[in-house]
Amino acid sequence: MKLTKNNYYSQEANLHYMSVSQFKSYLPSYGGCEAGAMAVLHGEYVREPVEAFMEGHYLHAWNEGTLDDFRADNPELYASRGKTAGQLKANFQHCNKMIEVLENDPMVMKALAGQKEVIMTAELFGIKWKVMLDSYQPGILFADLKAMKEMDGKFWNSEMGVYENFIDHYGYNLQMAVYAEVEKLHAGRSEWLLPHMVVVTKQKPPDHEIIYFDFDDIEQGLYIVGKHIERVKAVKSGEVEPVRCERCEYCRSTKKITRIKHFSEFRLY
Template sequence: MLKLTKDNYFSLEASRQYMSVSQFKGFVPAYGGCEAASVAKLSGEWVEPKKDAFEEGKYIHAWNEGTLAEFRANNPDMISSQGPTKGQLKANFKHCNRMIEVLENDPLVMKVLAGQKEVILTANLFGIAWKIMIDSYQPESGHFGVITDLKAMKEMDGKWWNKEAQAYENFIEHYGYKIQMAIYAEIERLAKGRKPEQWALPHMAIITKEKSPDHELLFFDFEVIAQQLQIVSKYIERVKLVKSGVETPVRCEKCEYCLQDKKLQRIRHYSEMNLY
């Protein structure tokens, strides 16, 4: 197996050899995933377009890791190249600095975000190798340690429509963050060789991108970890079969990958066009 480092963690080869939370969700329609797009990414056939929101998240994470100056130097596209703001940070990254100020000025946030940074752990779970990268890790805190994931969100109190459930849900449900925290807790436990259910306590530190950034700290209890691991077990066999090429991936016909060459198979009745 590939020995993971910060340089190769997000590489194509690492994704081929290891399962990750984002890759798992990418295969599962219930979490907005598309099997066909996921397989195309792993084969190198398709590269997902870069999004500003992703780069802004990396900016915040570089601050947490203590490598913000290096990150700026390695990403000159964050600097305006024309007009009166030439040579300055672009507006969205300036706002990231405001978000960082909010986090830095809250002692409880800084306490939870303390510890080791960008810690890579691997373990075998559900019969396959997984990888995780913990934003902030305090293995000596509490009973079995504390792990914290830092998230930059558009807003805290929005609602997202779940088409399968035909109901609105909050961002925790919509983005599958309970799944993420459960997997992180279980991989950390396995990597450290502790007994079942001896989990480090997962936290999320959330900062919003609003004009006046909001922020919260959340923790996830052991009951939700056990529950979410059961949900992963429900989907993982299908994911393994599709990723390994045993089963043919299903197209969602909704994502950017599928829309590139979508071909209609039938004429639909108008009533099939749901409002949501």
């Protein structure tokens, strides 16, 4: 299957390829659920759109140089009633502030230079993967652009029972590792390019950072993927039944009670 920007996120592409977001959607440690992931993959369940995703798309359209087209194609970005009718909604006006912060930082613009939205595929761990690099400078670096609520918070991982930073919590270390390996194979080199993340926050005023990952980080990320990939492959292929988490949107919407619980099962420790 040949991937384009028009079909990259399609159900057909997700059936044919593994992606980092799809991989994480199977793992409870990243808030995933096997049953929910399979239901989404086969079109049996559609997740409700989240406005934060649209804000991310807004930012990526700016990086790609297509922001004017994106605004024209998405009238829901604009208020339709009251005194602000016809104006960008407040959260997207704030996205413009985030963009302004990035545009005014020369090092950020240097990191985000190069080719945009570059699609690559490769076989890792016996399965085909797809990636899309936000900004790509062949032979030099690639960068991923992230919009975050904040960077300095701590995030509870209920599966592991520990607090994490935002990179570990959202699996961005895995994402950068897979991207680095796919890019290396695609380019036919023996060494990885160093992945970079450009992060801008939704705080007022926005904060921002450029974060890089070294070779040890890539090896560790690929190790984590390798530790879980056989189970994910078996579930995706239908060889084994997916496990329900009973906490995600899909499980809540399809839940049937099979036993009555004792109140002590709801204790935190």
